[in-house]
Amino acid sequence: MSKNTEPSxxxxxxxxxxxxxxxxxxxxxxxxxxxLYMGGILDxxxxxxxxxxxxxxxxxxxxxxxxxxxxxxxxxxDIVAGLxxxxxxxxxxxQQIGIAEAQSRLNSGTLYGAIVIPSDFTKRxxxxxxxxxxxxxxxxxxxxxxxNPRAGSVSASLVQSIGTTALASVNKNMGEQLTAxxxxxxxxxxxxxxxxxxxxxxxENPVNVLTVAxxxxxxxxxxxxxAFYFALLLVLAGFTGATVVNSLVDGMxxxxxxxxxxxxVQNDVVGINRFRTLLVKWAFMIVLSGIVSALxxxxxxxxxxxVTHGLALWExxxxxxxAVGITAMSVMAAxxxxxxxxxxxxxxxxxxxxxxxxxxxxASPRLYAWLAQFEPMHQIYMGTRSILxxxxxxxxxxxxxxxxxxxxxxxxxxxxxxxxxFYDRKGYGRTHRPxxx
Numbered sequence: 001m002s003k004n005t006e007p008s009x010x011x012x013x014x015x016x017x018x019x020x021x022x023x024x025x026x027x028x029x030x031x032x033x034x035x036l037y038m039g040g041i042l043d044x045x046x047x048x049x050x051x052x053x054x055x056x057x058x059x060x061x062x063x064x065x066x067x068x069x070x071x072x073x074x075x076x077x078d079i080v081a082g083l084x085x086x087x088x089x090x091x092x093x094x095q096q097i098g099i100a101e102a103q104s105r106l107n108s109g110t111l112y113g114a115i116v117i118p119s120d121f122t123k124r125x126x127x128x129x130x131x132x133x134x135x136x137x138x139x140x141x142x143x144x145x146x147x148n149p150r151a152g153s154v155s156a157s158l159v160q161s162i163g164t165t166a167l168a169s170v171n172k173n174m175g176e177q178l179t180a181x182x183x184x185x186x187x188x189x190x191x192x193x194x195x196x197x198x199x200x201x202x203x204e205n206p207v208n209v210l211t212v213a214x215x216x217x218x219x220x221x222x223x224x225x226x227a228f229y230f231a232l233l234l235v236l237a238g239f240t241g242a243t244v245v246n247s248l249v250d251g252m253x254x255x256x257x258x259x260x261x262x263x264x265v266q267n268d269v270v271g272i273n274r275f276r277t278l279l280v281k282w283a284f285m286i287v288l289s290g291i292v293s294a295l296x297x298x299x300x301x302x303x304x305x306x307v308t309h310g311l312a313l314w315e316x317x318x319x320x321x322x323a324v325g326i327t328a329m330s331v332m333a334a335x336x337x338x339x340x341x342x343x344x345x346x347x348x349x350x351x352x353x354x355x356x357x358x359x360x361x362x363a364s365p366r367l368y369a370w371l372a373q374f375e376p377m378h379q380i381y382m383g384t385r386s387i388l389x390x391x392x393x394x395x396x397x398x399x400x401x402x403x404x405x406x407x408x409x410x411x412x413x414x415x416x417x418x419x420x421x422f423y424d425r426k427g428y429g430r431t432h433r434p435x436x437x
Contacts, residue, residue, distance in 0.1 A: 029341070033349055040353040044158060044363035048091035051362040053159060054102040054114035055083060055094050059121040064181075075125045075174065076117040079143065079207075082170035083115070092162060093362075106148050106214045108396040109385065112360065113159030114146040114214070115167070125174075128206055129182050140208040143167060149213050150389040153223040155360045160211050167209050175204040217389070220304040227385035228357025230300065234317050234384070235377055237292045238285070238324025239347040243340065245284045245325075246332055253277065274420040274428075278333050282416070285325035293317030309392040316387060316402065320380050323405050327412025334419040351377030357385075379404040 012018055059076025080096070087094055095111075105111040124141035131138035145163035147156035182203065217224055250256035254269035255277075272280075293314050301307055324347060331346075332339035353364070354371035355378045361369045372378035383401025390396035 025341075029344075029349075032345075036349060036353050040364045040368050041359050044154065044359050045161070047365050048088075048158075048363050049366065049369075050093040051091060051158065051162070051360070052093045052095060052111050053162065054105065054111050055080060055096050056099050056102050056114055056116045057096070058099060058119040059117050060119045060123075062122040062126055064126065073122055073126075075122045075141075078174065078177075079117055079121075079167075079170055082173055083166055086169050087162075087166055102146075103214075106146065107390065108393055109148065109151045109390050110395075112148050112151050112155040112362075113163065115163055116144045116146060118142060118144070125178070125206060129178050129203070140202070140206060142208050142210055145209065145211045146214040147211065148215075149217050149224050150215060150385075151224075152357070152360055153225065154358060154363070156213070156224075158360070158363060163211070164209060167207065171205050171207045171209070175206050178206055179203045218306050220306050221388075224389070225358070226300075226305055227388050228355065228381055230296070230305075230388065231320075231355065231357060231377065231381040231384040232352070233296050234293070234320040234380055235324055235347055235351065237296070238289075238321045239328050239343055241288055241292065241321065242281075242285060242325040242328035242332070243343070245281055245288070246329055249277070249281050249284070273424045274333065275417070275424055278329065278416050278420050281329050282326050285329065286322055289318040289321035289325065290314075292321055307388070309387050312392045312398075313384075313387045316383055316398075316405075319402070319405055319409075320383075323409035323412065324376060326416070327408055330412045330416030330419070333416055347376065351375050354378055355381045357381045376405070376408055379408075 057076045057080050059074055059079075061072040061074035061076070063071070064073050083094065097105075099116065102111065102114045102116070106114060118141075121141050121143070124139065128138055128140060145160060145167075147159045149156045220226070222229070247256065251258035251265070252267060253272060254267040258265045258267075296317060297307060297310060297313055301310075307313055328339075328343045328347065331342050335342055350371055353359075354361070354368040354375045356364075356368075356372060357377075361372050361378075379401045382397030383405070386392060386394075386396040386398035386401065392398055
């Protein structure tokens with residue numbers, strides 16, 4: 001009679017490995033989760049790095065009262081010089097460009113905002129200075145800060161904060177310059193006229209800084225967060241869908257037990273190799289990708305999300321779900337149970353904080369910008385944002401997103417084929433090998 005060699009529960013549970021392994025793995029996993037998620041959102045201003053803002057100076061200048069017509073004054077140039085000297089160029093990428101280029105780049109999402117000095121800025125400033133000693137109302141010269149809400153709500157807030165802070169200092173310096181100019185002209189005139197208190201206060205802060213949203217978002221977009229959440233849905237559909245399909249297929253083929261409440265079901269093992277099993281799972285994901293992508297869009301539309309390029313959104317969504325699902329299945333086929341943790345790290349833990357969907361990458365620690373170069377979530381977010389907010393333009397990130405998604409799909413296909421074929425050739429079957437007594 002053969003001796004029963006199966007270990008008892010008491011023997012297994014009294015080993016240090018039984019208790020330490022789950023504790024260590026979960027503790028490390030949750031520590032990484034907390035560090036990566038909280039580290040990227042707590043202080044965006046501290047982590048600013050080459051945050052792109054346009055500076056557009058349209059000021060045509062004007063002649064000062066009593067001055068030589070050939071000697072034109074341009075207060076817009078003074079504002080530009082003050083902004084250039086007052087900002088940290090490592091943190092802010094202040095780009096002096098024309099108004100047409102600024103509008104084009106705001107429309108493609110490559111700029112987070114723009115500071116625009118109008119063509120009549122000097123003329124209005126001179127009128128303000130002259131009116132300071134004459135009764136009557138006068139309009140202040142205007143500088144407009146354009147935010148880009150379609151590039152993200154946090155980026156719009158950062159542009160407003162950066163612009164108002166920088167212009168406050170410039171406004172003060174310009175006010176001192178105007179006050180001195182008006183005082184000198186009054187003294188030279190010898191009329192004994194003094195600047196009134198109200199006029200002096202106006203001259204001390206002569207510029208009216210307006211904040212305007214460029215191409216405001218319509219209702220139903222969650223202040224711009226809908227692109228991030230829709231991209232997250234696509235990633236979860238691929239990642240979670242792959243996990244569910246992998247478990248169900250293995251259960252039906254007899255390679256994994258299935259539990260329904262108190263019922264424990266272990267189907268008979270089907271004679272199929274690893275490669276063919278993986279092909280079956282891939283087929284499920286390809287079919288599901290089109291169905292789920294359509295469902296996501298239909299449900300989102302029903303809830304009020306505006307969609308102007310429905311076909312592009314469906315096609316890209318199906319491509320993303322297919323790519324993520326096939327890659328996730330290939331990882332599980334290559335690494336077994338460990339593959340689920342690898343997928344969790346790649347598609348969730350590392351992906352979300354490096355997506356740029358909530359905090360811009362230019363306002364995140366450099367680690368996240370590095371991760372975004374290859375992490376799928378960033379590419380998927382940029383593609384989704386382009387379709388939802390920027391007219392599905394290739395230059396708004398869609399072309400790069402499609403290309404990177406196809407690269408990810410190719411990596412997943414190659415990984416799955418190479419590893420499963422290798423395991424099959426080496427005879428690594430999916431059946432339990434009992435220990436020899």
